[in-house]
């Protein structure tokens with residue numbers, strides 16, 4: 001689960017010769033929120049985002065309608081793009097959790113994936129959310145039972161749960177977990193199992209020593 | 220393959236296609252006007268998707284490709300419609316901007332690798348140049364990346380290949396270099412125009428696998444152009460069928476093959492011999508007529524003059540490309556009605572093979588008997604010593620101990636990769652090469668004699684149809700004269716009646732008397748080949764050798780020529796020796812088949828026996844490599860590495876041991892394989908134990 005497996009390869013990209021209004025149209029027509037700007041050989045020169053496209057209000061106030069439209073059609077993309085040096089990027093062989101952390105820390109919604117200065121892809125919040133959905137087997141459309149199990153935050157507990165499931169010959173569609181928000185001694189695990197009934201899952205998982213099923217639903 | 224539980228969903232990504240052509244029109248200026256080579260062509264290619272573009276020669280496939288990369292030449296230009304690459308209109312871009320896209324974001328691979336490779340530059344330098352031009356990498360960085368890319372296309376020993384010149388690589392390796400070069404900058408779009416046409420089936424299979432794997436791994440959009448339906452069924456996700464400059468059908472690969480809706484697509488499907496079908500059940504139905512010139516298009520539907528379903532409306536109104544079903548576009552007024560009605564071949568094309576086969580006489584007598592035939596070519600070594608006459612003489616053992624026979628009224632097919640000695644075999648029998656050893660008995664004549672010393676009757680009774688009709692027709696004499704020559708020479712008919720006889724022969728190959736006075740250059744490829752056939756059969760020969768008689772022709776023309784050849788063979792009841800690299804063509808035609816490898820036969824027997832297990836390991840690999848024009852057919856995947864070793868220095872023991880996947884052990888390297896008989900004249904030359912041979916699975920299952 002590396003960035004290069006989940007990024008969008010061959011992203012749409014802008015060129016320096018585009019005017020601001022061309023960029024606006026290009027992004028709107030293709031439903032883009034981020035546009036890497038590249039030079040020859042796909043070298044990263046900058047990034048246009050919906051925010052960076054907004055003309056600063058101060059500037060706006062000083063221009064009349066005609067000037068605004070002239071500004072948009074004659075000024076090139078480089079006055080609205082974030083220059084390459086300031087763009088936060090990531091490498092293809094980083095993990096997707098690295099990508100998520102980088103986005104959260106820097107409060108950005110998109111990372112151009114860059115190797116040796118060359119853009120090889122782009123990964124966005126949406127890609128990561130889609131990936132989360134996939135990790136939790138959302139797009140599978142397979143009827144399954146989803147259980148949340150609280151267990152001691154100690155090694156070996158997740159294994160116990162998995163063994164209990166394996167002993168029944170059930171298939172795990174998805175598995176995830178995180179430390180409990182309120183009690184660091186507790187681990188919340190989420191598991192999705194197909195071809196079973198809720199009751200059967202409640203019984204089997206509830207019997208594991210020290211584990212408690214806190215939520216059970218069909219999903 | 221195991222059923223996947225689910226596949227990843229990509230619906231959250233950008234939905235803009237990599238390439239989208241809309242109502243594209245392209246014209247060439249010529250001296251007396253304008254050729255509208257491409258009209259109203261629309262298609263999309265998404266990331267990670269291969270669109271196959273098929274159609275007969277001259278339908279405008281390459282023109283579409285060139286218009287995308289803006290390589291139309293001085294006289295060509297886009298006259299209408301749009302081409303969007305990554306959502307940007309390419310026509311809005313300046314020449315400079317297009318140049319920076321080319322080779323970087325879009326790349327093209329041509330039929331002939333030499334078109335893309337510089338013969339005087341080392342492979343490594345050529346690859347690095349591409350990287351440096353667009354990315355300005357240092358020499359070190361560029362060469363590291365180039366080697367990685369060669370590894371990615373499975374080039375053996377890539378570091379060494381970097382130092383070689385193009386001519387020091389085999390055709391398959393050259394094409395792999397070209398593909399590596401095209402992919403160096405990780406383009407979003409890869410255009411391939413007949414990239415495997417010049418390659419052997421076994422090499423072609425490897426290249427096709429490679430294209431498919433790279434597309435999936437790199438998410439590249441691929442436009443794959445070919446006239447070969449077998450190839451397209453192997454690589455394409457969707458297929459666009461072009462006819463006379465228009466797109467006539469666009470659908471998924473499976474739909475195109477299983478439920479074609481346009482009469483032209485249906486017709487193409489009926490033209491290709493299908494592997495797996497027995498000779499008895501396979502009939503080829505050529506599409507009558509031919510593609511109209513772009514300057515003389517019919518007013519309504521462009522396919523109307525050749526269409527068996529045409530109605531008045533078709534002549535009056537030009538049909539639009541319209542969506543008939545989800546994701547299935549067809550340009551035909553009658554697409555919906557046609558699907559229900561059962562197609563019947565028109566009288567013109569009807570050809571009942573079964574009937575003709577039943578009438579065939581096989582009295583068991585032999586026409587040709589070849590035993591232990593050897594033909595060697597001397598090759599001077601190119602070293603400096605040879606200047607002084609001291610260089611060692613080396614020998615290419617092109618045919619090295621081959622034995623077989625051809626019975627009256629039957630066809631023997633000979634298959635094998637290029638360089639296996641097939642053509643040399645035919646040329647030796649006809650007397651164009653002299654044999655070193657062995658016997659050729661043709662109806663009691665000794666056919667090892669050179670042409671100059673042959674009996675006149677032998678020459679008359681043994682005729683040949685060549686691969687390339689151009690090289691055997693004299694360009695400065697009219698066609699009729701050239702057919703009349705053998706008639707005159709062998710005095711088969713009265714001088715006074717020669718003219719009539721030539722016209723009869725022309726009619727026999729479905730050309731009318733008006734062709735009598737035409738010069739070869741006024742004929743199409745298929746017509747020239749018909750003349751070649753008429754000439755070969757003019758003297759009523761007792762055996763006709765055909766060396767790749769249809770490989771240079773379009774599928775629809777191929778079908779017509781093959782049918783014709785079969786009809787004439789039937790009429791004369793004359794046996795054929797048919798050489799072809801296309802295993803489906805051979806299957807369609809032959810009663811018996813010989814598989815050759817490096818000058819030797821590895822398997823010989825009745826066609827049904829050779830195409831079914833037990834196989835010689837080489838036959839097995841050939842069958843697994845041949846592209847079948849039917850996506851439903853299951854084919855075992857066996858890939859041979861490398862190409863045929865040099866005949867100058869063939870491997871010892873079994874010559875196939877360097878590439879054999881079933882090699883038994885050192886015995887294969889040291890000892891000539893024995894003959895194993897399977898009854899009914901089926902023989903395999905191999906060290907494999909009988910039990911293992913008999914336990915082989917079928918390669919192709921329907």
Ligand SMILES: Nc1ncnc2c1ncn2[C@@H]1O[C@H](COP(=O)(O)OP(=O)(O)OP(=O)(O)O)[C@@H](O)[C@H]1O
Nearest residue numbers: 247254256275276277278279280281282283292513
């Ligand atoms: N430079 C040119 N000048 C004039 N006419 C041309 C030129 N190039 C191609 N044509 C014509 O345009 C039409 C389409 O040719 P094109 O080469 O695109 O066909 P194709 O489908 O690629 O054929 P093939 O399968 O033989 O490669 C043909 O009628 C051809 O003669």
Ligand code: SF4
Nearest residue numbers: 520523526533551552
């Ligand atoms: S429109 Fe008419 S002539 Fe053209 S392909 Fe359809 S049926 Fe045939």
Ligand code: SF4
Nearest residue numbers: 873876879887905906
């Ligand atoms: S003799 Fe050995 S190397 Fe040759 S085909 Fe048979 S198994 Fe393969």
Ligand SMILES: [Mg+2]
Nearest residue numbers: 280281282412
């Ligand atoms: Mg072409």
